[in-house]
Amino acid sequence: MPVRLTLPIASAPGIHVVMPAYLPDSDALATRSSRLFPANPSKGLPLILGVVVLNDATTDAPLAFIDGAMLTGLRTAAASALSVRTLAGPNAGILTIVGTGLQAGTHLEAIAAVRGLTKLRVVGRSLESARAFAQTIPGDDRDTDPRRTNGGRSREGSGPRRPRDDGR
């Protein structure tokens, strides 16, 4: 897997990123092609859009087109959750998430899968975004008092989230 190719798009402005890979076990070629356009959120679009294309490695026939934003969100959250499982204390149960976008949701899901969470803190750029994210989280005890943290807004919601049974 070579180093990713990054192409700045001055007119957008934005960044075009391409990452090719060969998957010998699947005999497939994968190409992740994504764009990072900082102005997208103000247009109601995700910051990062993209697609992953899978091709047959022997014929080049396209096999699949996969939404790249969600795939990236899940992959990044899995890496974070692995670091939590490896490095965090076994009784650590309070999670603070900075951000309220797609990755906030995937991180909560992934880390809740490896740790029994007792409390969640959400820090967003605005109270509205933190509140909107908090409303998507199931929980039976939600503290709605906003508090300012490092120039942003934080929001607490609590409710037990237990790790999934991984059979170990």
Added chain:
Amino acid sequence: MGHTGAFHLPVILVLNGDNVQRCLDPLKLVDAMDSAFRQFRSNARRCPSG
């Protein structure tokens, strides 16, 4: 009939974000990354250093 190229193929799987989220289990992803990192570290140990 015009040449349809790759789109002549009978089946191309298309997964949107919801499909991706339903297909991928977070814990299995964590385990897969754990395995990949361990394999990478094992391969790095076998490679002679610069």
